[in-house]
Amino acid sequence: MSRYDPSVIEPKWQQAWDKAGTFLATMSKDKPKYYVLEMFPYPSGNLHIGHVRNYTLGDVVARYKKATGHAVLHPMGWDAFGLPAENAAIERKINPEVWTRSNIANMKKQFAMLGLSLDWTREFATCDAAYYGHQQALFLDMLAKGLVYRKNANVNWDPVDMTVLADEQVIDGRGWRSGAEVERRMLTQWFFRITDFAEELIVALDGLDDWPPKVKLMQANWIGRSRGLQMGWALTAPSHGIERIDVYTTRPDTLMGASFLGLSPDHPIAMALEAENPALAKAVAEMRKGGTTEEALETGEKLGFDTGLRVKHPLDPSWEIPVWIANFILMDYGTGAIFGCPAHDQRDLDFCRKYDLPVISTFVPVADSIVLPENGGPAYVPPKPDRVHFVKPVIGIEREISADTAIAETIELAETVGFGTGVTKYRLRDWGLSRQRYWGCPIPVVHCDACGVVPEKKENLPIELPKDVSFDIPGNPLDRHDAWRSVPCPACGKPAKRETDTMDTFVDSSWYFARFTSPGSATPTNPEEAAYWMNVDQYIGGIEHAILHLLYSRFFARAMHLTGHMPETAIEPFKALFTQGMVTHAIYQTRVEGRPVYHYPAEVEARDGKMVLKDGGAEVEVIPSAKMSKSKNNVVDPVAIIEQFGADTARWFVLSDSPPERDVEWTASGAEATNKFLGRIWALSVRIADMGGDAQGVDVQGDDESLLREMHKTIRDVTNGIDSFGFNAAIAKLYAFANTLQKTDASAAGQATAMRTMAQLMAPLTPHLAEEIWAAQGGHGLIADAPWPVADAAMLVEATVTLPIQINGKRRSEITVSADATKEEVEKIALADDAVIKALAGGAPKKLIVVPGRIVNVVV
């Protein structure tokens, strides 16, 4: 055995861990617990290189925490429901479950090649009835607590595929599969009452100290809290029994600039008027049509229709203002009605110019006499809240106050006079979970002609998906499956029909982390095990889930707590979050008649410093660090990499080149260099083992001192690096120590000691090679069970230190002094330095700064 051959050693150690049950999670009274979780994968069928990075990151943390004496939980499962399985069913006539199960089997094989420290006994897929049955139980408990409800909602309806589409599946107003123009339809849908938690979800972000600030900010923006004034505008004559129109504004200080009142096309008044006014109905239909497409938003054309209604201004009842319906007003934000203030809002100004409505000034900026937007000019940008401006007539006084003060005083005035109140609103909307899809968790309710919507009985759970379905006809096959649909009403026992909608797949991933704590429990979670393992100490995944998945999970943890399935200590399910960057790869392209042609890395080579095609030698344009994409021929297959170099090389390389939060570019040269390095370590280990050194023979005072000092520094630096997710820097220290070890003339015993420590420090990163070295160097048991090395503080203190000497802030010399030298002693030695004497030229320094152990600066 003289050659580093990962294809032999990697399977060997994987089997050894398996056999020993090294990574089974067990509750312990003596050890602190540590729950490491990476976002579980969708079983597409193949591992991609991004998975390798994600799961290696988590594995390094898990192995390190195990070595530092923690009871570690590091589980894995499959986010298995979702559209691709249905698409496969349609395209290839395969049952979605068969397709999904075979993908899982294949990916699990690939996972095994990576040597991850996973407890596979806890594995489940969200499409297991044993999992989604408990999800149905959670749904029923949430229904009982009022956390789920049904209401009519507008959805994107694809008339060809006969299904509801998510917003992301609507491209330019058309269904992404069918290409059919999407309609807006009112359907009765199920909703989670996440908006009840809006305030708490925003406030609790403050306590998430170990989350990236960026993610917290994105969530806060998404929840979108705003403070404003809600007020009633009295109609001059009641219409359809309505006397007042409620309006919400965050800028009550612009109240005196109101020139119209705008209603959403979906506002109740608009809908009432629609029935009796054909011209209005036609205009509203037009507005609704374009309403949600991106194209309509981009061109931003403002459409309006004058209802003929008039309202009285709340501060001046003699002032009558027209009521319009406008396409840019959303029914589901605020009250679905606004007052338009064209002087200070560009959108309102555009609208008023188009429909010839008046533009009225409200306040005067201090430094500027502009009152009204000039002809064709932009709306006056309201001053920032911290800048002072005049509020003209709003409060009946004219004085300099800040926008914030003006807003606060106007709200106060409204409350005193009684035309409005200060309210807090959120942009967040309730989470619609109904999907008209087969491959998802069935919603456990029954529709009975007599009893209405009736929850299933818990003893009937799981409500399993039928397997005999066909996708020959567009639409949800559950709708056509009469045998499955027809059930007795759980309340009255009469024939009734099952709900055929299934749950959004985001529901599946909103609590899987809790299920991992007791995957066999007869209830969704087991209180004892959930209390022990939750919350997740370190969660790792992509930034693309910064908002939805993480927000839904935070909501679910709270809902599960309220229904008795989650300890209060875990209502924030993820204590620390890490979002890793992508693995990228260069794109190689040439052009044929101006159109790009993409080439596989194997088709190009470097020649005279240029990249050229192997076949023909044409120069190739290199686009560095691009997202991997099949159509760009720049995808790296991890299985091919592992077969060529081994998993340890892949693991080391994805962590070595860039900090983990940043993108890292996969390069062939980098992977080869990593492989060479691991081979060098292997050879070094063989050489040292042959020397037959014994730990007893280490000579700390003599030959081995400098090597051992370096070793302890390396222990310190690598430990710090892993603790702070500075894996690239930790790896650099390991390279440096390997270089030292290679050149050292320390004793055989000293080298053997250093080699064993090196293996321990490498073990989280390259666990197979580390085991092999550990065994070769006579380590006891598995390195995976060995405790983490501890840096000896005494070995970190040097007898002498070298201090740079600056003259006027520029490095000019250096001195070596005893490590415990006093400031005075250092000053004395520094002043005796040749360069300092020369610079002083006989005079005294103006100032002499000595930072012990750091630097000396002489100011002349």
Add this chain to the structure above:
RNA sequence: GCGGGCGUGAUGAAAUUGGUAGACAUACCAGACUUAAAAUCUGUUGGGCCCUGUGCCCGUGCGGGUUCAAGUCCCGCCGCCCGCACCA
């Protein structure tokens, strides 16, 4: 439009959080071994100046500031990236 981040050699990056800028690696170049190549090992590499050194000047996007000392802190630009967005 609103909000946030980043900018260091040819390249990926490091810098004990205000204290020797460029660790470590890639790439390139040179040398050793070899008939030769690969592999392996060794060495050089921020720019410039006098190659006379163990010497000097410049250098972290640009301009200013604070400080004995700035990649790091402050102000103003420029460039790139990301999130949200007819949100009242």
